[in-house]
Amino acid sequence: MTALVRIRHLTRVFDVSKPWLNRVIERLPKALLTAVSDVTFDIPERQVYALVGESGSGKSTIGKMVVGLLPPSDGDVEIEGVNLASEADKARVAETRSHIQMIFQDPYASLNPRWRVRDIVAEPVAAQGGETNGLAERLLEQVGLSAADAGKYPHEFSGGQRQRICIARALASEPRLIVCDEPTSALDVSVQAQVLNLMSDLQEKLGLTYLFITHDLAVVQHMADRIGVLYLGRLVEEAAAEELFARPRHPYTQMLFDAAPRMDAFGREVDPPKGEIPDPINPPTGCAFHPRCPIAVDRCLEERPELRAVGPARVACHLADA
Amino acid sequence: MADRVQGISSRLREGTAHKPAAPDGGTDKPVLSLRDLVVEIPTRYGVLRPVDGVSYDISAGEILGVVGESGAGKSMAGNAVIGLLDPPARIASGQVRLNGESIESLPRSEMRRLRGKQIGMVFQDPLTSLNPLLPIGEQLAETIQEHLPVTRREARARALAGLEEVGIPGAADRLDSYPHEFSGGMRQRVVIALALCAEPCMLIADEPTTALDVSVQAQIIALLKRLCRERGMAVMLVTHDMGVIAEAADRVAVMYAGRLAEIGPVADVLTAPRHPYTYGLMGSTPLAARGQRRLNQIPGAMPRLGHMPEGCAFHPRCPKAAPACSQSVPQPVVMGDGHLAACHFPMTVEPQEAAQ
Ligand SMILES: Nc1ncnc2c1ncn2[C@@H]1O[C@H](COP(=O)(O)OP(=O)(O)OP(=O)(O)O)[C@@H](O)[C@H]1O
């Protein structure tokens, strides 16, 4: 299986210091937040790669770096063999970029309320100076809306319909990769089912590859071929979806699976996980999960576990074994 | 067809005959009891009814989960109970009884006293319930003194006990901290402490964990379950997360377009739903489609307020719809022990089939 996307040592640091003057007066040091740290994985062509993890784990930051909305501090994103940061041939970079689109969580915020749906949907093509005649109408029908909707404004649509409009817009430039950042998190389950089905159908029909970002494990289990689990900006486990659900090897993955509420677990008394995600500006030493890890040993406080092959998975834990 | 119609009318009779008593199988002396609650919003285009004839009971020590699509009227019903409807929305008819006493038409000042003292509230965004300018110890002590005849010192002591009860680590040192100094999960714990500090008999929690991570959500849900049990509180838990409902609720009420579609013991409703909407809702979850490439979906969308179809509001989307469905509004009919569904042609699924 060829990789459409190769991500190598991807890192992003944000400067979250107070303004310079405050720092001088209050004698504060510079504050750096490492949102994504040394993340390496491949997204195979025509597959769904899911990134999961709790709030602040770096999912969206990775997504934005993949589509080029945010420059990496370090590391590389290579798409169709083109390194977007270092490739000298600008035409090739532009060509590759046009093969990547992004869908966001909030279908309300990501649609310009003053534009007609026709112009919103055709925008990615119009921006490239391409032919847009009848394009929006065709795409709207492809996502289950009607051609007549092209003349309407976003406020005339429900949440699920607006997400369809976002998908239609993402399809306009005939992308090969779509980064979907929590595409159904704002939607009800019944609407979510409609949107996820649409995404699966389109993937099959158009041969799309998805980088699917979500914290909903039930959705991940349904959609993903491969899964990467993030904790505080690092990949802590990666495996094929079936493998991961059958045998989560990292204590954090196990904790996530245990804590997720289950529709078939009536009155289940969970022993809830300890603690919360630590402050990313001052992450714990060694393994960042150690303050919450039920099996931590002394070594975990000092030495950070590298992501290494464990059976068919990759796991960053000193104690993981196949 | 003829015998089907016969079937409807006999069920309808059964439904109406059953109604005045405890319509949802709650105990004789519920803490909260809604009867035919109607909330209306007068607008230029006519009167909207976000809540349209809802009846249910919640008993002491019981968690009633309230689910339904966005806009189904879940929050409106909860806000009506605590007298927090934003004008021009108002209770147009029906009753809200707290420990047997009608509270739906209490004057504002009385209602304010009742809130906090007898009914605690927790919302999705903890910051809406907290004053950003006051240390949390102050806020708790103030609320306690407002509702209970205690001294300042005792109020402080109770505030501390409250924070300890909801699991704030190092509570004694955190009394003087401000809301922004806490994480989202800890803030929600503070709000729960605040909601419970005057020892109310009823708690309304509207999407209390929707903004939280799964690990913190699990902590908060475990906390709510424990407090409900230990204090014998009646809890209304509004959420759209079926997993949370399954794990936390004793009974569940499913709302659709302002009306109660189905209510009953949580395992019965989730595994053997009788209302086609509940059936479709359960079926559209990823769990129900395990091993299938596509999820099952309900066609269409919930009608907008002001565009409600005649008869059963679900009929344009319902696979079982028949002419009778667009003619009359189905009334709740007993399906089993404490299990009611408002449908002319309820599902006859075998138990288990739906959720597998
Ligand atoms: N522009 C920014 N400036 C400073 N810090 C940022 C910025 N963007 C993200 N961060 C921080 O980087 C970390 C990772 O954020 P990111 O949005 O990628 O997380 P996420 O996994 O998508 O979380 P969520 O589930 O909440 O969307 C967080 O600690 C966040 O506060």
Ligand SMILES: Nc1ncnc2c1ncn2[C@@H]1O[C@H](COP(=O)(O)OP(=O)(O)OP(=O)(O)O)[C@@H](O)[C@H]1O
């Ligand atoms: N001031 C208002 N004017 C007109 N309609 C309103 C007003 N406030 C609320 N509504 C409508 O009332 C209906 C019920 O809203 P409610 O907030 O109770 O829904 P909900 O079930 O809690 O949904 P959610 O899951 O999104 O919180 C919705 O259709 C909403 O749009």
Ligand code: SF4
């Ligand atoms: S390395 Fe240690 S602390 Fe980290 S997950 Fe493994 S056992 Fe736990």
Ligand code: SF4
């Ligand atoms: S009353 Fe008719 S339309 Fe409504 S849910 Fe029942 S069968 Fe469907």
Ligand SMILES: [Mg+2]
């Ligand atoms: Mg994000």
Ligand SMILES: [Mg+2]
């Ligand atoms: Mg609501």
